[in-house]
Amino acid sequence: MPHSTTAALALACFAALAYVAATAPLLANRSSGVPGRTPLLIGALAALLHAAVVVSDWFAHGGLSSSFFDAVSLTALIVVVVTLLYQYSQRLAALLAPVYISAAICVALAAGFGHYSPINAESPGMLTHVITAITGYGLLCLAALYALVLSSAERGLRKGRQGPWLSALPALDSLEQHLFSLLLATWLTIGVSIVTGMLYVDNLLQQHLLHKTVFTLVSWITLAALLLGRHFYGWRGRTAVRWTLIAFVLLALGFLGSKFVLDVVLNRV
Structure with a gap:
């Protein structure tokens, strides 16, 4: 059974859509190895929505979940954040598209199939x-x-x-x-x-x-x-x-x- 609240499910849907929207200009402009501002800004928005999903579930259940899909989703969020930070020193469009698509899939799977398994921390x-x-x-x-x-x-x-x-x-x-x-x-x-x-x-x-x-x-x-x-x-x-x-x-x-x-x-x- 999915454990996400209604708010978290809605946020997860918006996050996944935002990741897809951030990927679109990258695919449309494949001749450039340096991403423009649009995919970076939309990707940052998607990451914020993704983080909101994690925080929402954290407060709803009193802690982080260690189940497979939740762990993968949290890992994907970390990868997105680090990738975006890396763009300040070396902008690589070849990294952004697979990272965004993977994150969209991960946050959607966690919202749909994740179950709460508490982490003792x-x-x-x-x-x-x-x-x-x-x-x-x-x-x-x-x-x-x-x-x-x-x-x-x-x-x-x-x-x-x-x-x-x-x-x-x-x-x-x-x-x-x-x-x-x-x-x-x-x-x-x-x-x-x-x-x-x-x-x-x-x-x-x-x-x-x-x-x-x-x-x-x-x-x-x-x-x-x-x-x-x-x-x-x-x-x-x-x-x-x-x-x-x-x-x-x-x-x-x-x-x-x-x-x-x-x-x-x-x-x-």
């Missing part, structure tokens, strides 16, 4: 753990998308065939620099989540959390290896893309794997 330390865990996953989602854009640009450059968006991208060195800056922020955020989890989660190594702990640690170590490889050996290009996607898949398995099985496959309510 009563202490400040536990709340820090929850926030950094979700933020870290959102940052790694964006890094994975960035890596795919980098891979497409590199492949197009080698073959001499680039689409309108990719041909307008910044230099590969600039893309790589932004990717590794994002990966460093991701690694630090996940590191804080791991430390606060060890300090404030009593049952971190029990069976229902063990796989999350293991996958998160392995993903974090993978990111550390990639950052060290970049610093000492100059790793870049396909190596950076490959390791970024591996870290993303590992964290996705830990962060959302069990939620998907319980909430979607087994239809737990």
